Amino acid sequence: MVIAMIKGSLEVTPMAMLSRPVCGVRGKTLIINFPGSPKGAGENFDFVKKPLKHAVDLLSDKKPEVECLHKAMQSSNLKSKVNAVNVADRARKSQFETIPVKTAQDIVIQNCLEIPSVVEKRTLKNSIGFILAEDVLANDPLPPFPASIKDGYAVFVSENSQLQNALLQVRGDSTAGESPDKCHVEEGFCIRVSTGAPVPPGANAVVQIEDTELVERTEDGNDEKVIRILKSASKGQDIRPPGSDIPANELILPKGTRLGASELGVLAAVGRPQFSAYRKPIVGLLSTGNELQSPHDMVLEKGKIRDSNKTTLESLFQKEGFQTLDIGIAKDTPDAVYQKLVEGLKKSDVLVCTGGVSMGEKDYLKRVLVTDLGATIHFGAVLMKPGKPTTFATCTLNGNKKLIFGLPGNPVSATVTSHLFVIPALRKLSGWDTPLYPAVKVQLEKDIKLDPARPEYHRVTLNWNTETGVPLASSTGNQISSRLLSCNTANALMLLPKAGEFPNGIATAGSLMTAHLLSL
Numbered sequence: 185m186v187i188a189m190i191k192g193s194l195e196v197t198p199m200a201m202l203s204r205p206v207c208g209v210r211g212k213t214l215i216i217n218f219p220g221s222p223k224g225a226g227e228n229f230d231f232v233k234k235p236l237k238h239a240v241d242l243l244s245d246k247k248p249e250v251e252c253l254h255k256a257m258q259s260s261n262l263k264s265k266v267n268a269v270n271v272a273d274r275a276r277k278s279q280f281e282t283i284p285v286k287t288a289q290d291i292v293i294q295n296c297l298e299i300p301s302v303v304e305k306r307t308l309k310n311s312i313g314f315i316l317a318e319d320v321l322a323n324d325p326l327p328p329f330p331a332s333i334k335d336g337y338a339v340f341v342s343e344n345s346q347l348q349n350a351l352l353q354v355r356g357d358s359t360a361g362e363s364p365d366k367c368h369v370e371e372g373f374c375i376r377v378s379t380g381a382p383v384p385p386g387a388n389a390v391v392q393i394e395d396t397e398l399v400e401r402t403e404d405g406n407d408e409k410v411i412r413i414l415k416s417a418s419k420g421q422d423i424r425p426p427g428s429d430i431p432a433n434e435l436i437l438p439k440g441t442r443l444g445a446s447e448l449g450v451l452a453a454v455g456r457p458q459f460s461a462y463r464k465p466i467v468g469l470l471s472t473g474n475e476l477q478s479p480h481d482m483v484l485e486k487g488k489i490r491d492s493n494k495t496t497l498e499s500l501f502q503k504e505g506f507q508t509l510d511i512g513i514a515k516d517t518p519d520a521v522y523q524k525l526v527e528g529l530k531k532s533d534v535l536v537c538t539g540g541v542s543m544g545e546k547d548y549l550k551r552v553l554v555t556d557l558g559a560t561i562h563f564g565a566v567l568m569k570p571g572k573p574t575t576f577a578t579c580t581l582n583g584n585k586k587l588i589f590g591l592p593g594n595p596v597s598a599t600v601t602s603h604l605f606v607i608p609a610l611r612k613l614s615g616w617d618t619p620l621y622p623a624v625k626v627q628l629e630k631d632i633k634l635d636p637a638r639p640e641y642h643r644v645t646l647n648w649n650t651e652t653g654v655p656l657a658s659s660t661g662n663q664i665s666s667r668l669l670s671c672n673t674a675n676a677l678m679l680l681p682k683a684g685e686f687p688n689g690i691a692t693a694g695s696l697m698t699a700h701l702l703s704l
């Protein structure tokens with residue numbers, strides 16, 4: 185066995201199941217997996233040189249572009265280097281350290297930060313949810329002219345007259361959309377104005393129609409000739425001065441603003457129909473498993489189930505505004521997993537796989553990622569329920585770093601881990617500063633038995649109509665990770681500590697807990 189120290193620690197792990205040495209990096213540790221005996225490792229020493237060189241660069245923080253994808257990626261006949269394992273020789277312990285959720289989230293976000301953001305030109309259409317990549321200043325003021333706030337009369341109020349009981353001649357009208365210069369207001373006269381219409385030159389107040397009476401009609405009887413002002417008026421009343429809503433050249437939307445309906449409306453109002461925003465990542469979705477059939481199949485073959493993860497995750501990511509691509513279903517063979525991974529990585533920025541990450545002899549995902557794609561697995565086990573075998577890896581394709589999530593196949597585990605890891609990553613890559621769901625304090629409706637070993641993300645429905653002002657959290661029932669019904673109606677993930685932290689291992693009704701708010 186070869187062990188070397190390079191400005192950090194180097195760990196060398198024999199791993200009988202691999203056909204050749206492969207390397208991965210965890211923190212500052214380079215992990216080289218050898219195919220069996222120390223003799224085998226020695227024979228392969230030449231092959232180790234490249235990973236060692238990479239380690240030197242990496243540990244000295246040079247961050248080289250790692251050639252991660254195997255050359256065979258270019259070929260259509262992708263043969264995995266992963267050998268099927270002799271069942272008796274399979275690993276009986278996970279090779280991955282189980283890390284806390286917070287640590288795992290930090291690793292994901294850190295990797296997102298290392299991907300340069302892409303800025304694109306966008307327009308008002310289909311830009312909801314995008315993040316501005318530039319400071320936006322108003323081109324034009326709003327309103328662009330002094331605008332009437334009421335339907336009534338534009339009048340002139342002098343220093344010593346408040347116009348109460350004044351008789352004014354109606355000189356014409358100004359309706360919305362007309363040029364303000366059409367007529368002029370002076371003492372003794374007024375102009376009929378409608379809401380939003382320009383207040384004509386000379387006028388300095390608007391009197392609403394309710395505060396006037398008609399005194400005299402025109403000769404044909406159809407129009408107003410003279411009106412009386414019933415209430416005293418003050419200068420500036422019921423006029424929006426130019427730029428009073430949005431001044432010209434004012435910074436209205438700073439870089440980093442998430443575009444919602446009103447932000448887009450503001451851009452429309454001030455003459456900024458084009459702007460720069462961060463591109464959103466494209467999400468590839470790959471289901472793995474021999475047992476999976478299409479959800480459209482009406483008849484299930486023996487031993488099969490329908491692929492529900494694809495539909496759930498597709499809907500979840502689309503609801504968050506991300507474009508998804510269906511990469512299909514990979515059978516449980518190294519070649520099939522390899523081919524689908526390559527296809528997914530070529531087509532997407534973030535590849536989300538479900539299934540095949542646990543301890544089964546046909547759980548190939550992690551091995552194919554490392555052996556065939558030279559991907560770096562940053563973590564492969566997280567201290568959480570559900571979602572323990574959640575896996576996160578990165579690799580580089582044509583100079584672009586790609587994120588790969590290997591989510592557990594159980595439908596609830598895939599959903600919960602999408603909320604906790606995938607969506608924050610997608611948001612971060614889209615330019616969000618704070619991509620995690622907000623945490624709120626909630627009150628437990630009923631006693632809940634805690635898991636002895638893992639903190640649990642319990643699906644709850646929050647009821648906001650409580651007298652206390654703290655939302656009441658009702659469990660969605662049986663929380664087994666296969667029961668997707670437990671996610672129905674859930675609008676929060678309530679974080680329950682592991683059993684030791686509560687007497688008798690029970691979180692009692694009325695206790696305050698933290699919950700991640702998924703929706704209102």
Ligand SMILES: Nc1nc2c(c(=O)[nH]1)N[C@H]1C(S)=C(S)[C@@H](COP(=O)(O)OP(=O)(O)OC[C@H]3O[C@@H](n4cnc5c(N)ncnc54)[C@H](O)[C@@H]3O)O[C@H]1N2
Binds near residue numbers: 593
């Ligand atoms: N010996 C151990 N076994 C398991 C462990 C462990 O620590 N040691 N962890 C368990 C936990 S926790 C989970 S979660 C699962 C995760 O397993 P995998 O990610 O390998 O997923 P699969 O085995 O492929 O599938 C699990 C389950 O989910 C169903 N499934 C898979 N894909 C889909 C899909 N697209 N749509 C609907 N349902 C799907 C699959 O049929 C299985 O029932 O491992 C435990 N085992």
Ligand code: MOO
Binds near residue numbers: 570572592594597666
């Ligand atoms: O951690 Mo698993 O996701 O409980 O079923």
